[in-house]
Amino acid sequence: MKSNPFVYGRPLSPAEFVGRELSLRQIFGWLVTDHPVAVVGQPRTGKTTLLNCIADDNIWKKITGDRLASALFCFLDAQTLRGVHTQAEFWERALSPLAKHLRIEHTHSTRTTPERADFSEREFLIKLFKILSNRFNQEEIRVLCFHLGIEYEDLQGEGKKDKTVSLIKQLYRYNRINEFIDTGKSLRPDITWEEYLVTTAGGLPKKILRSTQPNVEGLYIKARENQFGAPFLEDLFKGMALENLQLILLLDDFDDVLTHPVLNNAEFYGGLRSFASRLPALGLVISTRRGLAQLNELTQGFTGGSPYFNVFNEMHLGVLEENTIVFLLNQADDRFGKEDQQFILEMSGRHPYLFQVAAAVLWDIHEVKLSGIQKYRKACEAFYKQTRKHYNEIWNTWTNETRKVAIISALTQISCSYQISATKEIKMFHDWSVYTPELIESETIGLLSKKDEEKNGNRIITQPAFLWWLAEELQRMRYSNIAFRDWLLAQRMDNLLTAQEIQAMESAVIKTLELTKSGVSGLIDAFVRKLIG
Missing domain, CATH: 1.10.533 (Death Domain, Fas)
Structure with missing residues (x-):
């Protein structure tokens, strides 16, 4: 019996990786021309997987040929740096592939002692x-x-x-x-x-x-003896360039650095920016949930000059491409029918993680021989159980403006699911042009679609489980006797709305709570009925 081919909950290995070829080619193009790169994406969009693929020999050789043949790759997860107590410790970890390379060379060297x-x-x-x-x-x-x-x-x-x-x-x-x-x-x-x-x-x-220039091994030792201070690191990277060596540092979950007690400072950001932008021996790729504009805003207190991240080229990870979807669905052979494929697409909004979850739960449900409404209701319940924590996570990474756009769209859509309009309470919010960056981000990650904009001015939530999650959050607020204004305060959204806007949104929330008092199950039933017609 064939095992479930759909993987979620962990980064994919390079052997499992499918798609993103254009993104990889763009990133490698930047690296070989000495540009630092920021891979930007919401949680579970494949940032870690992409960084692992950059360091994979088969992948970089296929795309760049021998242009990175002298590169040493170092993958660092910023979450593992919480135990780092000095910047010297960070650089010792970052330079560990170079240290290993030098020890290997020393072991096999013909140089006399x-x-x-x-x-x-x-x-x-x-x-x-x-x-x-x-x-x-x-x-x-x-x-x-x-x-x-x-x-x-x-x-x-x-x-x-x-x-x-x-x-x-x-x-x-x-x-x-x-x-x-x-x-x-x-x-x-x-x-x-x-x-x-x-x-x-x-x-x-x-x-x-034969030379008045210390070799790379000597420069590394000297830098380490001097706590990897900036002048010694610069000498090391210059020496590496002379010997045609390059370190490509892949720094995952860079957002964690923003709260690090040792690394979150002007010295670290300035050094990283300076080395990566001026010295070809250091290639740098970071992954982050925040765009470069937001990173610059969060670190502006440390700089009196140019923003730290304005030297980076930005790569945004969005939804799955059509050819990737076809390839993934073909892994199921003939198990998924037309309705099954439609279920996967509508549940996921083509988000990489949600797509894999939807396909995986539907694969497993086929094993128990369910069909029709019962099959898809069971699949929805299993899907939501797996993805509830995902929506908790992305909600915490969104800006207040993105949250506002998502709430307005969701309240409108929930009421439409029950064929009752709540738009008159929130019609004052429908000047979408004010929120263009947030709309672009939401569309990039597959949360919103413009397909109903011309019809009624509304954006459509393309991930129904987000509607379920928000309805559940609002019901939890109600059962805990928390006033809506206090809930907004807890979400850090109170300063984004006028008193009139809060009153209008509160009225829409009350109507939505009445519609969804049966909980998530009522929204799931509405989705399944629409799916199977």
Whole structure:
């Protein structure tokens, strides 16, 4: 027996992922041209799944070829960052793929260590040791370490001699000898360094002279030793670019950062913006429930200049495309008839999560051989049981204006379901042009449709379970003896309405409560009757 092919309640794996190809191509196009990206969508629209797909080898290779061949991907869920106590901890997590890459390279490197240096190099390192031992006192070595970004106390051994040996080994291991010599010349110009450092081979070892630029491994160590401060991170990203390395940071649920005790500040946002917009070695994709305008508004208290998020390109995730719907429905083989497919489409409004839930519950109900009104009523009940929490979640993410638009549309539609008009109580609200951004958002996520606008000026709620959820919330308000004005206050909507508007909406709510006093079951029956004609 074939198992239920419809998945909901968790992010899809790249192997399960269907659709959004245009969105992926757009995102990859931005990444390869060094643009930071914000993936914006309501809860359960597939943001996490999309970020996982960006990091999938098969997907990025198919779309970009070898243009991201040197990229290292790091997926971070902002909800898992709540235990991060410093910005250094964040960057250590973000850079973990680079650290892993460098350790792998070091393991297989042919670069010699101090213990395996050739004769001229050993002689050279001994001369360095003699310079530090004979011409530097302990305090001067401490100052030298400070300039090199090395903690003197972290060097192995006790006393000046042991720590000097440890220092030279570390400088050699991370290819920083030339940096050390330049720093030494600056601090002690009285020393004739070339006289001390001439080897029996007639000069400085070629390997040590090959570069005055520390390699990425050394830059990473230096950044970590300095708590991933901004100047050291910048040096690291510049060094990565020279070695054709790129980190693509995929930061999921970015909204959580807005309340983080350590990361929600000007230093973090400014650094992230600066690195991602200026340095090609850092690619950045965030996912968020809020649009960029709202993110800029919420962080404007931290900036005296340009908004932090105005350098991002914005990708909005909306409803499923037609070809994706066809593909998903075909997974059911011949199990779903025409009415079944209509049920799935009308229940979901083509919202990705709601579509999968509707198809999954209908698949399971087919197993118990129900039909007609009984089948669809059972499917509606199962669907609402699974999605009630979803509507709680999205309600809490909406702006007050979006809530107002949704309530007005829902009150009108509930009354129409019972063939009783409540529009005269709320007709003053029907200047929809005032709420254009909220209408666009609601239409994008499949909650509202314009299909009845020309007929009677109303938007249509295309997810009936939202009507059920709102009716249930209002009934709960009534049974708890909460006044409508107090309910509006709890929803943070009281300052959005005039006293006259509150009175008109309250009148419409009272009528709706009378219509829905039988609870959700009455609305479900009305929906099923309409579905099967």
